[in-house]
Amino acid sequence: MKFYNREQELELLAHTRDIAFKNHSQMTVLTGRRRIGKTKLILKNCENTPTVYLFVRRSNEATICAQFAAIASRALNTYIPSEITSFVSLFETLMTAGQQTHFNLIVDEFQEFFYINPSIYSGIQDVWDRYKDRTHIHFIASGSVYTLMHRIFMEYKEPLYGRGDSMIKLKPFPTTVLKQILSDYHPGYTNDDLLALYTITGGVPKYIEFLLDNGYFTMEAMIDAIIQENSIFLEEGNILLIQEFGKKYGNYYAILSAIASGRNTASEISTSIGNSSVGGLLQRLEEDYEVIAKKRPILSKEATQNVRYEITDHFLRFWFRYIVKYQDFVQAGLFSKLAEIIKADYPTYSGFTLESYFREQLKEKQIYKNIGGWWETSKGKNIDQNEIDIVAISAESEKVFIAEVKRHRKNFKPARFQQKVEVMRSKLFFNYVIETACLTLEDM
Template sequence: MKFYNREKELQSLKETREQAFRDHSQFTVMTGRRRIGKTSLILKACEDTPTVYLFVSRSNEAVLCNKFSKNINQALNVFVPDSIDSFADIFEMLMGFGRTMQFNLIIDEFQEFFYINPAVYSEIQDIWDRYRKETHINLIVSGSVYTLMHRIFMDAKEPLYGRTDQMIKLHPFTVHVLKEILSDHNPAYTNDDLLALYTFTGGIPKYIETFIDKKCYTMPLMVDFMIQENSTFLEEGNVLLIQEFGKKYGNYYSILAAIASGKNTIPEITGTLGNASVGGLLKRLETDYEVITKKRPILSKEATQTVRYEISDNFLRFWFRYIVKYQDYVQSGFLQGLAEIIKEDYPTYSGMTLEMYFREKLKEQQQFRNIGSWWETSKGKNKEQNEIDIVAIYAKEPKVFIAEVKRQRKNFKPELLQQKVEAIRSKLFFNYEIETACLTIEDM
């Protein structure tokens, strides 16, 4: 699959490289979840210029340095003895080469030094401070473990705090890019195909590339490919989250599984965990790990107790909803049965994802100052009868866009939406013009 999107990031990386080669060394940090395309983007930005690429695997430091010395010798046509067993010595030699040479230095999975030799960060800080003004190296480090990368560079107590010239956090592809990719590879795609690609990948480039390479353009083909023996998708959630959570992942997994199954309020989540206190865990999942998002009714106060949580990563939402929930199917090898469960449930499940799709599509329009949903709770049999899928407040005029999201238009009840509109108008938008719509797959 060709290289898509990332124009702004590419431009920023190229400008930084030119500054490093022209003036003095520059330090860029790139973060983003696994499979987001960090390495591909960095290598694209460094095309046609001398580049040293070092991948930090969790290994013995001396073994790692031996491998690095060979990479450096080949990339720069210099001599670094393979007897060097300290990364600090390797890094100082590279910085020394930067006095007379201009090159990119990429250190991938930079956070792994934390497990190999944490002193490396102090040593890099010392060497960088001494050499950066008199050298011409475009240093780019990247990492998939967000909490560690954030700690290394954003914690004032850490040695590399304040040393970076720019930090780039990569996000998934937008819905506009998903359409472009499908148009290139399957021009006859349907909106249902687009929704399936969004539902299962959430715009993560590696997942998209895998489906495209295998010509899995429809929901059944995608499901069959993911749910087969030896599929990397079956373990992908574990690989992603154990990296972040470490050994204490049990409670986090239980919370995410509860949210994925629809138990998304604090009382519901607490009940799932045997009434254990979950406030601190939820806060860490939201602010430290950025795996979940707290949702409040639009324009509600920060302190409101009317809060719901959702998993912010589409793939993880899918993985917990099916792979974790039906782990016995996976363990017994009854993968065909699991695939059938997913296909049968897909119309309901993708309906929830369709709401997220339209919210993202509205964000891309750059017309709204606030986009969310709205609901009000009430006791009795009519609990939460006033719930609106999408409420978007225009930025430049007193106008609100309110939409109900349905997979099929035949399920839309205009009179019910109008009742909800009158309820929200009386509470929040009595001086606003209100525009209403039913958004379906046809509108994607």
């Protein structure tokens, strides 16, 4: 797949590199989940400039230093002794070289030093502080385990706190880029194809590349590709989350499975997993790991108890809903049967991600200061509660856009929707100009 998007990130990286090469060394910290395209972005930025690229694997420090010395020697066309057994010594050698040579120094999966030798970070701090003002290196520390990268660079007590001159957290592709990519690969795509790509990949570049490079353009083809023996997707969620959670992942998995199945309030989650003390776990999933997010009715106070939780990563939501839930099918090799289950449930499931798609689309317009949904707590099981899918408040005037989302317009009930809008107007927006719409697949 060709290189798409990332114009802002490339501009920031180029600007930081220019400062490093012209004035003095600069440090960029780049984070983002696995498969998000960090390495591709870095290498694109470093094209046609001297670059030392080091990928950190969990290994013996002396062994990786010998490998790194050889890589650096070739990249800089200079002699670096292979007998160096300490990364801090190698780092100082490279910083010394930066007094005469201007170059990019990339250390990919930087958080892995935590498992090799945590004292490396304090050593890097010492060397960096002594050399940065008299050298010309753009040092890029990249990592995919967010919790560790945040700890290394953002926690006050850590040695590298405050050392990053630029901080980039790489996000999935926006909806406009998804359209562009799918159009390039499959000009005759339908909006259902676009929704399937968004629902399954969430805009993660590597997943998109795998599906489209192999000609999987429709919902059916995408699901068949994912649900097959030896598919990279079957273990992808485990690889992503065990990196973050470590060995104590059982309760977190149970919570994420509950949310993916629609049990998304604290009480429902607590009942589902048989644990009355989920508050701390939910807080860590939200604040430390950033895997889930709270949803409150728009304009409600932060202290409200009317809270729902959602998994922020679309692929993980899909993975928990189907691959974790039906793990017995996977273990038994019943891939075609599982694919049939997913395809049958897809129209219902994709309705939720269609809401998410339109919210993202509204955010990308950059004309709304607050985008969310609104609902009132039901007082009985048979009460049709007032709930509105999308509410977007203008950033410039007292205007609000209110929409209901349906896959197909035939399922829209205008009279009932207008009743809900009037309830909401009376409670929140009586002085606002209100625009309403029903958004469907046709509007993508």
